[in-house]
Amino acid sequence: MPEMDDRTVVVTGANSGLGYEATRAFAQKGAHVVMACRSEERGEDATHKIRRADSRRIRGSxxxxxxxLADLDSVRSFADEFRDAHDDLHVLCNNAGVMAxxxxxxxxGFEMQFGVNHLxxxxxxxxxxxRLRETSGETRVVTQSSGVHERGDIDFSDLQSEREYDKWDAYAQSKLANVLFAYELDRRLNESGVEDVVSVACHPGYADTNLQRRGPEMAGSTVRLWAMKAANALLAQSQEQGALPMLFAATAGGIDGGEYVGPGGFMNMRGKPEVQRSSTISYDRDRAERLWEVSEELTGVTYDLEREATAE
Incomplete structure (x- = not known):
């Protein structure tokens, strides 16, 4: 990673898992990291943990x-407070999420996985x-997806899974939405003549985080919980390694926008980060544009991006 002195980074879900590890790495390189957390108490606990464990290596703040993210009023309030306090934003890591x-x-009123992970x-x-556009130099939006996006589709007739709900199908839909959004944002930035903001998607492979445990815990399934723990112990890489694709997407040279970064080892589940191909459906521009329009309608948030006219 390059040095990140005088750079401001926002990481959602920064108090645990991949977000926690990314926060540590950014701070070690000198960045000011805004840890965007659902619980301020857990966020403060995470800062104390980082400072205790890495006090000699932390150069940032x-x-x-x-x-x-499950409350659009909270999202708006966070953004308003950030803009009041900070003139610059160099990296936005859309990392937080819920799974299965x-x-x-x-x-x-949105289905939780689609609402949190995407909307x-x-x-x-x-x-x-x-803020990203006004910040001097290149800035990046990094959106965390999952390899599970490859089994996903966007069911526009039942986006909120009201007629039928399968927890893994809903998760896959939300993770495909992440990739479609990352690519469509980059296209719209380019078509609007915005050259210094790039949008990138990434995935962690199979990393041992608390994300996998929440589903079984919420369902009250002890058997599934122990099975997940066993699978993590046997197959998963550490959450520190799982954060590498996000860090690569956020800081590596040669990232132009529109890439998909993931671990390049066994079945793309572990290993060093590299630029990869996402699912065929994730490159469907019609589907991406429709998702964008629906997302604007559902959230009430529109982007100030006017596409430049092209010569006939």
């Missing part, structure tokens, strides 16, 4: 701010786009 949980709804980050990025 940490700031905790409340952000509940029993069906529930956000404060705005919350869609709204957050839209609210912060002006």
């Amino acid at each position: 940490l700031e905790v701010a409340e952000l509940d 949980i029993p069906r529930s709804e956000t404060a705005d 919350g980050h869609f709204a957050l990025t839209g609210h912060l786009l002006d």
